[in-house]
Amino acid sequence: MTTNNAKAYWKENIRYVLILLCVWFTVSFGAGILFKDALNEFKIGGFKLGFWFAQQGSMYVFVILIFVYVRLMNKLDKKYGYDA
């Protein structure tokens, strides 16, 4: 039972991590680097969008990602009884 519990917990954890890392990759390497030139066609205020993602946006998303992860994991810990 405990091993199964641990396995299921680990599986869900890995799923969260993979989803969050996809976002991590998309905003930084995607929007900030690979697709920067295409995004630079758009502007928000004085910022070209690709430039903004590279020097501002990606960092804001990084912070949000960690706090989302903290929340998700705290819930997951409770669900599986690991929050002791």
Place this chain on the structure above:
Amino acid sequence: MMHSLLIEGIGVQNWTYILVGITFTIYIGIAIWSRAGSTKEFYVAGGGVSPLANGMATAADWMSAASFISMAGIISFNGYDGAVYLMGWTGGYVLLALLLAPYLRKFGKFTVPDFIGDRYYSNTARLVGVICALIVSFTYVAGQMRGVGLVFSRFLEVDINTGVIIGMIIVLFYAVLGGMKGITYTQVAQYCVLIFAFMVPAIFISIQMTGNPIPQLGFGSELADGSGTYLLDKLDGLSADLGFTEYTEGSKSMIDVFAITLALMVGTAGLPHVIVRFFTVKRVKDARKSAGIALLLIVILYTTAPAVAVFARTNMIETVSNKSYASMPEWFKKWETTGLITFTDKNGDGLIQYVANEDNNELVVDNDIMVLANPEIAKLPDWVIALVAAGALAAALSTAAGLLLVISSSVSHDLIKKIINPKISEKGELIAARLAAVVAVCVAGYFGINPPGFVAATVALAFGLAAASFFPAIILGVFYKKMNKEGAISGMVIGILSMLFYMTKFKFGWFGGGTKADWWFGISPEGFGTVAMILNFVVSIVIMKFTPEPPIGVQEIVENIRIPSGAGEATH
């Protein structure tokens, strides 16, 4: 003297003495109050630090002289390309929070080589870990001491060497006395000083130039002069006029930007002095949370830096370009005496030609002075200029202290206690740790006073090394139960050696040297950590397939660290 006091107030230099004096007194006071009595307090601050305090300490630990002094300057001169540092040095925290910090905390050891040694059931692995930790930390700490010397020499007008020695004594005092406990609480104070010092001038200048008090928005706003032009458009135009690449475009190749960013991210997540901070909190959930808090606090500075870079660049071009040398303001002359600004009137017209073309360019400005000189360029009040000096010192000292602790614990705990003399008493180990810290400070000070030509090059090497060695070993250790010692050790060794080979080949001209045209896949040495890391992963997995599985006991440990509950206190 009285006369000038009446006219100019108390002056930059006196302000600097006052602010630096007050902040140093606070640091020393905290060190005395929180001195360490046991090895546990010395290595991991007793393991009971709150997530908020640990987040602040991590942020101060992380933000070094490079972040505070150099980064905005580098961005200023490189425009878009500067994003490699911004994304690279923050994105690593996502990896740290999601992939490393919770598990290492659960594992419950004192140091990173400790994890490597125990997870891979081998003292050889531990020794490889110790060597990597020492190389990474020494290269880093030398740079910090240099930063301390720079600030002292410019603002207090003492000799740069005297500056380094004063910095050494301060760090020595609270690192040796307080260990991790003393360092943690001084770093909390240092975070407050450095963030305040960085933000105040940025806000002032943002209001001056764009009318917007938030620098992050200000540099994307219209100019305050009523022209309706966006600041960034103006800077793109100014850069193009002088023959530079447009500021928002950059000049590095895409693959190189990609590789450098990834190498810095992974290197950040693999740096021992950052990882060890997560051993100081109580529970696994605190480790996750404090990684989030740390990044939030870091990002406040990191999102302001590109704004500062744009303000400084625009101000500087407008102040110097095609202006007469004789009319330059006082800050220009002062920085000239430090050798960080040089002007050669090539065409003899008495005007400053600042252009991209090297044959006609007459002005060379060092990256490192942009942040320090920025408040003076923008004509801000004296106390703000002095505040920046105190902030720069806080940034350099906090990082130096964190690194010294890694060095001393690597020697006293990993090397002496775990490999050379396991029977050493707690008291003996504590003495060894303090002695190691003293030696480390002296070595760091020596490099600060006699900087080897390769300091700048080796900072990138430090990240590359961490990326090529620790990161894959830890990730595989947590996420791949069957990874064995043969795989991990060969991966780390191959990773480090390939990184060293590439760096020395293209930075120092060893092994036949080479130029930019010879780079493999167009990747610079700074970005090669990415390739070396991939190599490490591949070698580890291939070797593992042909060697025995790790013992059942070790596999059980791996299963155990994946579960957050029951994280005991950090132990030997």
